[in-house]
Amino acid sequence: MKIGELAQQTGLTTSKIRFYERIGLLKTVDRRSNGYRTYPPQAVLILGLITTAQRAGFTLDEIRTLLPSDLQHWDHDALMDALTRKIADIEALQARLAQSKAHLLRLVEDIQARPEDMDCAANAHRVLTNMLMEHPENLDVTPDDVRLLDKTDRRLSVRKGRSKKAVSP
Amino acid sequence: MKIGELAQQTGLTTSKIRFYERIGLLKTVDRRSNGYRTYPPQAVLILGLITTAQRAGFTLDEIRTLLPSDLQHWDHDALMDALTRKIADIEALQARLAQSKAHLLRLVEDIQARPEDMDCAANAHRVLTNMLMEHPENLDVTPDDVRLLDKTDRRLSVRKGRSKKAVSP
DNA sequence: CTTGACGTTGAACTTATGTTCAACGTTAGC
DNA sequence: GCTAACGTTGAACATAAGTTCAACGTCAAG
Numbered sequence: 001m002k003i004g005e006l007a008q009q010t011g012l013t014t015s016k017i018r019f020y021e022r023i024g025l026l027k028t029v030d031r032r033s034n035g036y037r038t039y040p041p042q043a044v045l046i047l048g049l050i051t052t053a054q055r056a057g058f059t060l061d062e063i064r065t066l067l068p069s070d071l072q073h074w075d076h077d078a079l080m081d082a083l084t085r086k087i088a089d090i091e092a093l094q095a096r097l098a099q100s101k102a103h104l105l106r107l108v109e110d111i112q113a114r115p116e117d118m119d120c121a122a123n124a125h126r127v128l129t130n131m132l133m134e135h136p137e138n139l140d141v142t143p144d145d146v147r148l149l150d151k152t153d154r155r156l157s158v159r160k161g162r163s164k165k166a167v168s169p
Numbered sequence: 170m171k172i173g174e175l176a177q178q179t180g181l182t183t184s185k186i187r188f189y190e191r192i193g194l195l196k197t198v199d200r201r202s203n204g205y206r207t208y209p210p211q212a213v214l215i216l217g218l219i220t221t222a223q224r225a226g227f228t229l230d231e232i233r234t235l236l237p238s239d240l241q242h243w244d245h246d247a248l249m250d251a252l253t254r255k256i257a258d259i260e261a262l263q264a265r266l267a268q269s270k271a272h273l274l275r276l277v278e279d280i281q282a283r284p285e286d287m288d289c290a291a292n293a294h295r296v297l298t299n300m301l302m303e304h305p306e307n308l309d310v311t312p313d314d315v316r317l318l319d320k321t322d323r324r325l326s327v328r329k330g331r332s333k334k335a336v337s338p
Numbered sequence: 339c340t341t342g343a344c345g346t347t348g349a350a351c352t353t354a355t356g357t358t359c360a361a362c363g364t365t366a367g368c
Numbered sequence: 369g370c371t372a373a374c375g376t377t378g379a380a381c382a383t384a385a386g387t388t389c390a391a392c393g394t395c396a397a398g
């Protein structure tokens with residue numbers, strides 16, 4: 001099978017297949033005398049496996065370390081380990097997403113809950129105050145500081161101390 | 170306030186702050202006569218807002234288009250629109266994650282459910298077969314093709330037709 | 339024999355979000 | 369006045385997962 005046919009059968013692009021080979025995800029493939037790559041039918045399955053793993057959240061790097069050269073002989077322990085860790089990763093991400101979503105929903109509600117007699121600027125101030133009070137964790141700011149947003153712009157001093165290091169992540 | 174102090178109060182790095190300015194996320198800031206950037210206390214709030222929005226899943230690009238130069242005057246409609254869309258995005262991602270997780274859990278269970286009398290290679294074949302049968306959507310392969318994994322390696326022909334274009338996304 | 343489709347390569351480009359570096363200027367404390 | 373800490377710039381580097389391009393070779397049909 002030539003690379004174009006393989007691309008059709010897997011739904012991938014030829015550039016992607018060559019890329020996978022380049023990064024060592026696919027082992028170097030046989031060539032015909034004209035230099036064309038020639039794939040065994042197996043290759044369809046391997047690429048399908050890669051696509052599936054990728055959709056499940058594995059990086060190409062992870063897939064490479066897990067994928068055996070012989071589909072019959074997997075590293076059972078490493079595989080189960082990776083699967084378990086990936087499930088945990090997903091759960092962590094799910095938790096973060098749920099938080100983000102809840103946060104956004106509260107924000108939307110809060111914005112819409114503008115008192116009838118409040119103008120937009122004041123409402124912006126109210127919402128912003130609520131938001132910043134809800135998330136003091138990474139901001140060295142007190143609710144008082146939010147008054148900076150007042151129309152009067154009183155320029156209250158920002159407290160010194162209790163500051164965080166700017167650590168590179 | 171000089172940039173180092175701002176970095177400390179926001180928990181960001183100075184390079185990040187300069188980067189935000191470079192991409193137009195922060196408007197160009199006042200300079201002292203020596204060329205040093207000098208920030209109003211407001212800047213702490215703005216950076217806090219940016220960080221919060223980013224954690225909620227907004228890209229810097231999205232944040233830039235939403236963030237008004239004056240915190241008093243938001244584009245209410247654009248903001249609500251963006252929030253609503255972001256919530257929908259999160260929900261879509263949640264659905265995908267739930268699917269991935271379920272898929273992985275089934276896979277783990279399936280691997281562990283190896284019949285006592287089955288060796289590892291045969292189990293690999295069994296699991297792989299199940300997996301590929303579960304996801305026929307993007308692979309031009311029939312369950313029969315999975316027999317390619319047999320020790321005998323019978324090289325069954327891969328069917329022609331019903332193939333997909335390799336469209337670039 | 340020509341034309342178009344397919345194949346090959348290496349290198350450069352992409353996106354998003356920054357970091358790091360070199361070379362230089364400024365400032366505060368001793 | 370020296371030194372350390374801080375500030376400035378532009379450019380290059382990093383990551384992940386590819387795509388695109390130019391320049392070239394091969395093959396099948398008409």
